[in-house]
Amino acid sequence: PDTISVSELANRMAERTADVVKELMKLGIMATATQTIDGETAELVVSEFGHKVQRVSESDIEIGLTGDDDAEDNLQPRPPVVTVMGHVDHGKTSLLDAIRRTDVAAGESGGITQHIGAYQITTANKNVITFIDTPGHEAFTEMRSRGANITDIVVLVVAADDSVMAQTVEAINHAKAAGCPVIVAVNKCDKPEADPQRVRNDLLQQEIVTEDFGGDVLCVDVSAHTGLGLDKLEEAIMLQSELLELRANPDRNADGVVIESKVERGRGSVATLLVQRGTLRQGDIFVIGAESGRVRALLDDRGQKLKEAGPGQPVEILGLNGTPMAGDNCVVVETEARAREIAEYRTRRNKDHDAARGARGSVEQMLSAI
Ligand code: GTP
Numbered sequence: 001p002d003t004i005s006v007s008e009l010a011n012r013m014a015e016r017t018a019d020v021v022k023e024l025m026k027l028g029i030m031a032t033a034t035q036t037i038d039g040e041t042a043e044l045v046v047s048e049f050g051h052k053v054q055r056v057s058e059s060d061i062e063i064g065l066t067g068d069d070d071a072e073d074n075l076q077p078r079p080p081v082v083t084v085m086g087h088v089d090h091g092k093t094s095l096l097d098a099i100r101r102t103d104v105a106a107g108e109s110g111g112i113t114q115h116i117g118a119y120q121i122t123t124a125n126k127n128v129i130t131f132i133d134t135p136g137h138e139a140f141t142e143m144r145s146r147g148a149n150i151t152d153i154v155v156l157v158v159a160a161d162d163s164v165m166a167q168t169v170e171a172i173n174h175a176k177a178a179g180c181p182v183i184v185a186v187n188k189c190d191k192p193e194a195d196p197q198r199v200r201n202d203l204l205q206q207e208i209v210t211e212d213f214g215g216d217v218l219c220v221d222v223s224a225h226t227g228l229g230l231d232k233l234e235e236a237i238m239l240q241s242e243l244l245e246l247r248a249n250p251d252r253n254a255d256g257v258v259i260e261s262k263v264e265r266g267r268g269s270v271a272t273l274l275v276q277r278g279t280l281r282q283g284d285i286f287v288i289g290a291e292s293g294r295v296r297a298l299l300d301d302r303g304q305k306l307k308e309a310g311p312g313q314p315v316e317i318l319g320l321n322g323t324p325m326a327g328d329n330c331v332v333v334e335t336e337a338r339a340r341e342i343a344e345y346r347t348r349r350n351k352d353h354d355a356a357r358g359a360r361g362s363v364e365q366m367l368s369a370i
Pocket residue numbers: 086087088089090091092093094095187188189190191222223224225226
């Protein structure tokens with residue numbers, strides 16, 4: 001028969017048996033380590049752990065560990081994902097717009113520039129970089145708390161006429177918590193009252209030690225208005241990115257994270273997705289959060305249709321049945337039945353979580369009422 005024991009399943013996934021038991025409990029199945037579960041249930045558990053299922057035969061479930069798919073030999077360099085953060089009005093969006101104008105791949109063909117909050121450029125030296133406008137610090141924290149680490153490098157924008165402010169410090173703390181290296185872009189250096197040296201001094205208090213002070217934090221003077229230093233900033237990003245040795249397997253089913261989503265008239269639900277592994281293609285069946293769907297179209301930040309999107313690439317996708325949340329995980333699966341199964345499972349799990357939270361809330365209310 002089509003079964004597997006809980007401990008064997010845990011073994012093959014290289015997960016702790018206790019964690020598998022817990023996951024099963026969320027499905028409403030009480031099973032001990034030695035008990036067997038059916039193949040369907042096992043598949044659900046496996047995909048929830050982020051592994052890939054391979055059925056070798058009806059009676060055996062071979063679990064391809066994520067590590068197999070992402071084995072050393074399959075990895076290829078991928079572009080760095082850079083999030084731009086900083087105090088309000090210090091010029092994050094202006095800087096992104098200015099960098100976007102340096103894109104050598106855009107050419108004359110480019111459609112109308114859309115503000116999708118994420119885009120990819122090719123630098124003059126043929127390097128590809130993905131940029132994400134700060135999704136707001138709250139969204140960033142929310143995404144991280146839900147396990148979505150999207151960014152490799154944080155570009156911290158500090159206005160040279162204003163220096164380090166409250167949200168600059170917040171951004172530094174976010175970057176530290178996420179373990180991301182920081183590159184400082186001292187913006188608005190075209191202004192007569194600009195004092196980039198003061199910015200470097202003030203950053204010392206936040207334990208951001210720039211190169212000038214013998215530290216290892218790259219710091220570049222820029223101006224979004226004149227274009228000063230943008231090439232140096234791009235170079236700094238590539239330098240930092242080389243140290244990180246960023247790689248991913250493009251030849252597998254895609255997974256990624258939702259950066260933002262919205263409902264648009266005539267287009268339905270639209271999500272901006274950052275592909276993290278694999279290649280996403282038109283027609284792919286996916287589950288995002290607890291919604292399933294099929295990719296109807298893939299668009300870049302200029303509204304141009306794409307056939308596919310690889311690791312590190314942000315794309316707009318059409319074909320969703322609902323509106324997902326920033327930070328939601330997206331996985332591509334083989335069949336619609338399987339997509340529905342995972343979506344239903346996640347819905348049930350979310351309900352259980354909410355119920356548990358609700359129950360705790362009422363106990364607290366009871367206690368405080370005493
Ligand atoms: P929020 O998204 O609201 O936090 O702001 P932001 O950080 O995206 O700043 P934004 O790009 O909207 O720029 C704020 C203001 O600073 C605008 O009036 C810009 O024109 C101006 N500004 C941005 N960069 C520069 C620059 O390099 N030089 C000068 N002189 N002004 C700049």
